Amino acid sequence: MRTGTGKLFRLLLGITALNPLSHGKGPVPKEIIDAIQARYSAQEKAASSRLAENPKDVSAYSARGDARLFLGDFAGSRSDYEKMIEFNPKLEISHWRLGIAYFYLKEYPKAARQFEIYHGYDQVDRENGIWRFMSQYKASGPKVAAKGLLKYEKDDRPPYPWLYEMYAGRLEPGRVFKTIDEQGFPERYKIRVLFHANLYVGIYLELTGADPGKALPFLRKAVSNEYGRSTGTYMWQVARIHHELLLKSVESGKRADPKR
Known part of the structure; x- marks a missing residue:
């Protein structure tokens, strides 16, 4: 069941990457959201079964904590991650x-x-x-x-040195993207770099700006990014969740203030 769900998840990601028009109104189409829900609900259930047999199984807490975070259950995720440290204190630092x-x-x-x-x-x-x-x-x-x-x-992978300069107030968001363009990265690697750039420029604009809505186009690009979408990595899941939470917040604010 778990393997099958994972294959379906990757297949849907691949189909969407080939057909960007299938995105509809949101950066993640409904069929992928459904696949994510199914995959991580199954992962949560499987990890819970393992923990029923061995309540000190740190890897099961790790798997369930990830699944719960990707499903938006932050409290459940926190509990599982804290259990990991309870049973293996050496994990706390990392x-x-x-x-x-x-x-x-x-x-x-x-x-x-x-x-x-x-x-x-x-x-x-x-x-x-x-x-x-x-x-x-x-x-x-x-x-x-x-x-x-x-x-x-020490040096870090692109685009983090430039993003960090931006968060330090020494670089404008637009300059981050210009610097990426100037590097001459191979196209596939550039797509990967742009995933991270769009995610953290979006979060920066939300964090520091008077209008959080200006962050949404960047977060949408991060979620729609071919590298992030095709890999479904931890940080792509975070990008997806962050975009969803901000979108709900912005739409709620507009409903509360019709003039906006």
């Missing part, structure tokens, strides 16, 4: 996924701490530094977030 669960539960100080301790595990990954900035910005405002920016000395 558990950035727990930080993401905290962030979407609006437990921003906990999220900031989780991304901070991850920095002790990986001092190259500026994506982690961006999440720390986002968490501190939400918890304490822009000044504290700017002051608390993690320091990096």
Whole structure:
């Protein structure tokens, strides 16, 4: 069942990648949303069965935590990720996924701490530094977030050095995309780089701008990105969820204020 669902999921992603018109109004068509729901509901159920047999199965908590986050059950995901650390405390320093669960539960100080301790595990990954900035910005405002920016000395994969400069206030969002264009990346690699760029430029505009709706086109591009959509990676799932949450928020605001 789990393997079959995964094959269906990848097949649907491939069909949609070949036929962008099938997207309709949203960046993810209904058949893919249904496949995601089916796949991760099955993964959650399978992991729960494993945990019924062995309540200390850390890998089962990991699988169920991922499934629950992808299904939008942030509290359930947090619980499973915390169980992983309870049974294997050595996992805490590297558990950035727990930080993401905290962030979407609006437990921003906990999220900031989780991304901070991850920095002790990986001092190259500026994506982690961006999440720390986002968490501190939400918890304490822009000044504290700017002051608390993690320091990096080693190189990182594109486009994160440029994105980090943007979050530090030293680079405009438009310049991030111009810099990517100037690199002469092979087309397939550029698509991958643009997935990350659109995701974090979108989040940056939502975080720092007066009009969160301006972030939606960038997040939509991230969710529609061929690399992200065809791989269905953890961060593509995050992009999909973030876009969905922001879209609901913007539409709710428009209904509350018809003049907008």
